[in-house]
Amino acid sequence: MGKTIVDKIWESHIVSEIENGPSVLYIDRHFIHEVTSPQAFSGLDKRGLPVFRPGNTFATCDHNVPTKDQEKPIRDESSRIPVEKLAQNTQKHGISYFPLGHKNNGVVHIIGPELGLTQCGMTIVCGDSHTSTHGALGNIAFGIGTSEVEMVLATQTLLQKKPKQMLIKVEGALASGVCSKDIILYIISKLGTSSGTGYFVEFSGSTISALSMEERMTICNMSIEMGARGGIIAPDEVTIEYLEGREFSPKGENWKTMSRQWLSLKSDEDAHFDVVHIFNAEEIEPMITYGTNPGMGIPIGSRVPLITKESSQEASFMKSIEYMGFEMGERLIGKAIDYVFIGSCTNGRIEDFRAFASIVKGRKKSPDVVAWLVPGSKRVEGQIEKEGLGDILREAGFEIREPGCSACLGMNEDKVPAGKYAVSTSNRNFEGRQGPGARTILAGPYVAAAAAVTGVITDPREFL
Amino acid sequence: MSFEKFEVRVSTIKVLPLENIDTDQIIPARFLKTTTREGFGDNLFYDWRYNSDGSKNESFVINSVDNGAKFLVAGRNFGCGSSREHAAWALYDYGFRAVISSFFADIFRNNALNNGLLPVQVSDEFLSKIFSEADSDINAQIEINLKERSVKILSTGEYELFPIDDYKQSCLINGYDDIDFLCALKNKVEDFENRR
Numbered sequence: 253m254g255k256t257i258v259d260k261i262w263e264s265h266i267v268s269e270i271e272n273g274p275s276v277l278y279i280d281r282h283f284i285h286e287v288t289s290p291q292a293f294s295g296l297d298k299r300g301l302p303v304f305r306p307g308n309t310f311a312t313c314d315h316n317v318p319t320k321d322q323e324k325p326i327r328d329e330s331s332r333i334p335v336e337k338l339a340q341n342t343q344k345h346g347i348s349y350f351p352l353g354h355k356n357n358g359v360v361h362i363i364g365p366e367l368g369l370t371q372c373g374m375t376i377v378c379g380d381s382h383t384s385t386h387g388a389l390g391n392i393a394f395g396i397g398t399s400e401v402e403m404v405l406a407t408q409t410l411l412q413k414k415p416k417q418m419l420i421k422v423e424g425a426l427a428s429g430v431c432s433k434d435i436i437l438y439i440i441s442k443l444g445t446s447s448g449t450g451y452f453v454e455f456s457g458s459t460i461s462a463l464s465m466e467e468r469m470t471i472c473n474m475s476i477e478m479g480a481r482g483g484i485i486a487p488d489e490v491t492i493e494y495l496e497g498r499e500f501s502p503k504g505e506n507w508k509t510m511s512r513q514w515l516s517l518k519s520d521e522d523a524h525f526d527v528v529h530i531f532n533a534e535e536i537e538p539m540i541t542y543g544t545n546p547g548m549g550i551p552i553g554s555r556v557p558l559i560t561k562e563s564s565q566e567a568s569f570m571k572s573i574e575y576m577g578f579e580m581g582e583r584l585i586g587k588a589i590d591y592v593f594i595g596s597c598t599n600g601r602i603e604d605f606r607a608f609a610s611i612v613k614g615r616k617k618s619p620d621v622v623a624w625l626v627p628g629s630k631r632v633e634g635q636i637e638k639e640g641l642g643d644i645l646r647e648a649g650f651e652i653r654e655p656g657c658s659a660c661l662g663m664n665e666d667k668v669p670a671g672k673y674a675v676s677t678s679n680r681n682f683e684g685r686q687g688p689g690a691r692t693i694l695a696g697p698y699v700a701a702a703a704a705v706t707g708v709i710t711d712p713r714e715f716l
Numbered sequence: 717m718s719f720e721k722f723e724v725r726v727s728t729i730k731v732l733p734l735e736n737i738d739t740d741q742i743i744p745a746r747f748l749k750t751t752t753r754e755g756f757g758d759n760l761f762y763d764w765r766y767n768s769d770g771s772k773n774e775s776f777v778i779n780s781v782d783n784g785a786k787f788l789v790a791g792r793n794f795g796c797g798s799s800r801e802h803a804a805w806a807l808y809d810y811g812f813r814a815v816i817s818s819f820f821a822d823i824f825r826n827n828a829l830n831n832g833l834l835p836v837q838v839s840d841e842f843l844s845k846i847f848s849e850a851d852s853d854i855n856a857q858i859e860i861n862l863k864e865r866s867v868k869i870l871s872t873g874e875y876e877l878f879p880i881d882d883y884k885q886s887c888l889i890n891g892y893d894d895i896d897f898l899c900a901l902k903n904k905v906e907d908f909e910n911r912r
């Protein structure tokens with residue numbers, strides 16, 4: 253029987269295997285940030301261990317950094333300390349670090365691909381669940397906990413059980429006004445937030461192949477929201493074109509050999525998947541969420557569903573709807589919102605800002621909306637200005653902040669107040685994710701832009 | 717990180733019959749700024765445990781039930797969301813030694829196992845039985861036998877077996893973690909690097 257792309261990459265990274273237990277998996281690339289690494293470094297210190305392969309780890313600070321005045325010292329002490337620790341730890345162990353203000357700084361899952369540190373066929377980990385993003389470039393990438401960060405620092409390996417495998421095919425052309433965020437919100441709304449638990453998901457099909465590299469990243473990014481360990485898309489011309497010439501991409505002869513090798517990396521025709529799902533792209537509309545997990549998504553024009561199930565399911569559903577202040581059967585179009593957040597490793601790349609700008613161009617930000625426009629990286633920030641998007645956005649009354657995770661998880665000052673509604677291009681609408689009591693409505697950049705100019709939930713297709 | 721050995725334990729339980737309890741609920745992001753592993757228990761389930769004015773939410777199980785429970789019982793898909801190991805640290809620091817649910821998110825399961833917190837996966841039916849047992853008796857006791865991989869409702873004697881691989885089982889029984897194991901393999905890692 254043939255092998256899947258995950259089989260192939262996995263098998264080529266096995267150092268050894270434990271009987272009836274996990275495999276020792278070699279890790280090619282390790283990304284770290286300030287929030288989930290300090291305890292790992294202190295663990296190493298306690299054991300008196302050095303970092304085994306410092307050249308394989310790259311560090312950035314992103315999770316709790318301010319998105320204004322980054323050139324000044326971080327005012328909030330509790331945010332400053334983890335960032336300082338990261339600087340000390342990386343310096344002590346000889347790890348490359350992109351501090352605030354550095355041209356390579358940004359959200360960890362944005363900068364990896366952007367710098368060409370993320371490449372095809374690799375094993376990639378980071379102490380952050382959205383490490384799944386990197387899989388869009390055809391590698392095995394997954395989030396790990398801090399103890400595992402310590403393991404990678406100490407040994408460049410991890411003990412891992414091989415996940416089961418799922419294939420999700422999306423076929424057909426996307427309607428105009430529909431973006432890749434809508435595809436993944438649609439898939440999760442159909443399959444549920446735990447459907448992928450225990451699986452690695454390969455995405456394929458004509459719809460996926462037609463997506464740009466950045467759009468693919470949005471899909472793989474949110475594969476974790478269906479519970480999957482990670483998502484992967486086999487490398488093709490789009491991937492190779494994206495990687496060519498990036499700062500850390502292979503160069504010269506090496507590039508030629510590697511890119512040829514990468515292009516041949518794919519699942520065999522007769523490969524076995526434990527589960528296969530097929531979706532029709534033509535059925536997908538702009539999506540929004542109405543509840544407190546990313547599986548609670550609906551096409552923007554439809555109603556909050558009715559539920560009549562039993563026990564804990566019903567209790568969870570009702571708790572969620574109450575938290576959001578919505579009613580079953582209610583239509584969300586036209587509902588007033590208070591905040592708009594565009595950013596995060598899901599939709600904080602240049603194409604997202606282009607999409608956002610395409611709608612707000614020539615219009616004005618609603619006076620009732622507070623908008624946070626947060627580029628995913630220093631490079632994205634620079635590109636926004638280079639392309640003149642900055643002027644369009646400022647003209648429309650928006651302000652562009654500095655890179656970071658920002659309101660995606662509300663660890664810095666960018667918190668949505670209790671009871672307020674935020675249309676957010678991030679990935680999680682959990683209770684309190686964007687601040688205690690905050691009500692998050694997940695959507696793509698078009699929906700966010702339409703809401704930002706009207707102040708209410710609006711179908712972006714009206715503006716096309 | 718070392719933790720207490722786990723073999724057979726009997727304890728009362730606290731129950732949270734909700735599905736999809738995510739790690740942002742277990743420990744909200746704003747409490748992740750500490751750079752040590754200790755002290756997270758005070759902020760466990762913070763936004764459910766305390767009202768917005770900082771007073772205790774007396775109806776929440778952590779506050780309303782005082783039975784010294786070392787086991788938490790929760791609905792399907794426990795620990796979904798972020799990879800923050802702080803969730804496992806917070807549960808352990810609070811005093812929990814096992815979480816019983818019918819389904820665990822992957823990263824949470826690994827994090828728990830790496831910190832001596834046992835994820836016990838049971839069937840939906842058995843989970844409902846535990847919930848109703850707790851409904852009728854706030855001090856209902858559960859026995860978890862890690863060697864036998866069994867979980868039992870003591871009053872009725874009903875039990876189920878739960879999955880855990882041999883390697884992790886022996887780690888928990890002996891209180892040791894993966895790093896020691898992996899460090900002993902460094903030669904193999906170097907060989908691997910040389911041959912690729």
Ligand code: SF4
Binds near residue numbers: 598
């Ligand atoms: S942007 Fe959000 S999801 Fe992405 S790494 Fe930052 S906190 Fe995590």
